[in-house]
Amino acid sequence: MKAKILIIDDDTSLRRVLEYNLQEAGYAVATAQSGEEGLGLFDEVKPALVITDMKMPGMDGMQVLKAVKGRSPETLVIMITAFGTVDIAVEAMKAGAYDYITKPFNRDELLLTVSKALQFSGLNVENKRLKDELADRSDFRSMVGSSSAMEKVFQVVAKVADTEASVLITGESGTGKELVARSIHALSGRKNGPFVAINCAAIPRDLLESELFGHVKGAFTGAIKDKTGKFQLADGGTLFLDEVGELPLELQPKLLRALQERVIVAVGGTKELRLDVRIVTATNLDIEKAIADGVFREDLYYRLSVIPIHLPPLRQRRDDIPLLLRHFCIKHGANSVAFDKQSITLLSAYSWPGNVRELENLVERLLIMRNNDIISCIDLPEKIRNGGAVQGFTPGTGSVINLPDEGYSLEQLEREVVVEALERNQWNQAAAARFLRIPRHTLIYRMEKYDIASPLK
DSSP, X not given: OOOEEEEEOSOHHHHHHHHHHHHHTTOEEEEESSHHXXXXXXXXXXXXXXXXXSOOSSSOHHHHXXXXXXXXXXXXXXXXXXXXXXXXXXXXXHTTOOEEEEESOOHHHHHHHHHHHHHHHHHHHHHHHHHHHHHHTGGGTTOOOOSHHHHHHHHHHHHHTTSOXXXXXXXXXXXXXXXXXXXXXXXXXXXXXXXXXXXXXXXXXXXXXXXXXXXXXXXXXXXXXXXXXXXXXXXXXEEEEETGGGSOGGGHHHHHHHHHHSEEEOBTOOOEEEOOOEEEEEESSOHHHHHHTTSSOHHHHHHHTSEEEEOOOGGGOGGXXXXXXXXXXXXXXXXXXXXXXHHHHHHHHSOOTTHHHHHHXXXXXXHHHOSSSEEOGGXXXXXXXIISXXXXXXXXXXXXXXXXXXXXXXXXXXXXXXXXXXXXXXXOHHHHHHHHTSOHHHHHHHHHHTTOOOTXX
C-alpha cells in the first residue's frame, strides 16, 4: 500500500513540484494551500507524513506542527524553511518535527528525507506492535512467539501448568526448554515454592547421584559432612532435570522410584525422605531411539512424559524472529534500537543452527558494536549476509535467480547490489561506481538512501 503524504504550502508552484516528484516516487499525495485547509484534510487522509512550509499566512508551519502532533503524535512532520530561518526550523524539531529541508532543495534531497522519515515511521509502528505482543505474553515470562507452532506450546503450557503431571520437554539445543519449564512453574500453584534446575549432562556420573539425592557423612571418600540434594532443595516446588536423556542407566531406577513413591534415600543413608516435588524434564536426544538402544528405561520414559511438549527449532518458526529481536533489545536495555526491514529479511532467511540462544548472542553482540539505533544489513555477520540469502538472491554472486512467483522487492535487490559492489571493491566508492557503471554521486545517494556505511571506518 502506498504511503500517504499531506503537503501544506501556500506557494502553488512549489506545491505542484512537490506533488509531482512524490507521486512519481510512488507515494499517495494530498495537497492543501493553507494550514487550515491542511488540518481539514488531515482526518480524511490520515497521512503517515505531513510536509508543511514554515511561513504561511494565517496558520503557520509551527501551528500546523502542534495541531498535527496533538491529533496524532505518531504522524511525522517535515518542515520546509527558507535559508535564513534554520534556527526556527531547529526550534520546530525540538517541538516534535522529524526533520526540515531548506529552500532551494533538489529532488534527490527531498526523496531521501521523505524515505528516511517513512522508514523511521514504519519502524516505530512495528516496534509498538512488537511491544504490545510481548506484553500479551507476560504470563509466560521469557517465552516469546506468535507463530502457530508456539501458540500450540502456549496452549499446552497453560493447560498443564496447574496440574501435578510430569512434563517432558523435547527440542534441539538452544530452543528454550528451560524457559518453558520456568513458565510451567510460574503459572502453577507451586510458583511461591523453589524452582531448582540441574543439567544431568554437566555433572560427572559419579557425582550425579549425590547431587540429586544428597549424601550422608562418610558415604564415600571426601564425604566429610551431610549434603542436601536437589530433590530436597526443590521440596514444595519444581525440580527441572535438563538433558535427562544423559542420565546414567544405573541411576534411572532410583529416579523412577522417586517419581512413583515420592520418597528418596540419600547416598549412604537408610532413612526414606518423603518429598512434595513436581518433576519437569527436558532433552535434545531421541529418547525412543535411546530406549531401543537399551540406554534409557522405557518405564521411566513413560513416567516422565505424561505431558510431552516439543519445542520447534527457530528455522521452523521464522515468523517469530522480529518479535524475538524486539524482546532481546528490551532485555539488554536497548529499547530504542530497531532492525531495518532488509536486516530482518536476512535474519529470517538464516538457518540458526544454535536456535534462539544463537539469535540472542548475536543481538547482544550487535547492540554492543552498533554505531546508531538502526541496525542494518551491513552490521550483520558475513555468514548471515552472504549465507542467509533472501529468496531469489544469491549474495556473493551478484546475480538474481529464480525470482519467486509472488514478486521481489526492487529496493531490496538494489541495496544488495550496492553492498555487493562495495564489498567486491574493498569499499572504494569510485571503484564500486565504475563497477556498477553509474556516477559516484549516484552511488553515494544510494548509500545514504539505504543507510549503507563502510565497516572499514
